[in-house]
Amino acid sequence: MAYADELDPSASVLSFYATDLRRRRELAGISQRDLAKRAHMAPSLLNKIEATKRLPTKDLSELCDEIFGTGDHFQRLWPLVIKYAYPSWFRPYVDLEEAATIIRSFQVQVVPGLLQTEDYARAVFSARRPDTDRVEEQVTARMERQHILGRKIPPKLWVVLDENVLRRRMGSPETMRAQLERVMSAADAPSNVIQVVPYDAGEHAGVAGPFEVLALDEGPDVVYVDGFLQGQILAESEHVRAAERAYDLLTAVALSPGRSIDLIADAMKDLSP
Known part of the structure; x- marks a missing residue:
């Protein structure tokens, strides 16, 4: 049978x-x-x-x-x-992300999933050397998450990137260039804010690693923290307050949105053939 x-x-x-x-x-x-x-x-x-x-x-x-x-x-x-296609531990986060009215993301290694191109996402997943078929499933799932940005009333998205995200090449130069173009394009949307923490800012409040703060219409805000094996959702008020303060400090040391775009454009020049 x-x-x-x-x-x-x-x-x-x-x-x-x-x-x-x-x-x-x-x-x-x-x-x-x-x-x-x-x-x-x-x-x-x-x-x-x-x-x-x-x-x-x-x-x-x-x-x-x-x-x-x-x-x-x-x-x-x-x-x-x-x-x-998502790990079972990640599915609750996907539901919260879909319900969020404001998403504040800090990333130190890679562009956040909501802004990744297919080729860039494929390079990120492939670096972990999983089964090839699983990579395609994960890429498809990641692209599907991005539908929330195309809604009539999308969530407000505020992204702070460590400059390392711009300089660490994922995939080919063409893949990386297209990804940086995608980030710059996202910055044009009125509901989005993109900032970069430059290397010369030195130490900052995000040295512990990437995290996201989600504001919800109903219920308290939550924090998502990435980990080596799996991420963790935190809803305790003291954890949310700590994450919100860290995010405020990051936006304070980050370049302005305009100057951040200039730095992204500068990083793209290094990828020119």
């Missing part, structure tokens, strides 16, 4: 998606190989998707709705399914 035959559709959103995809495909009289061909993917990959061994793509979801006449059924399921 194939693994897909033993799936319980009530076990998770991913299991429901996989079993419903297989059921509707078989009702339509379409073989796995034929659907894979129309989806421009290997039959082995579609087989893994129907067995919950791989995550479905957005393109596959759109194609299935078109072929099976299911409206936007699979497209509506996809954002829920994609959360399975």
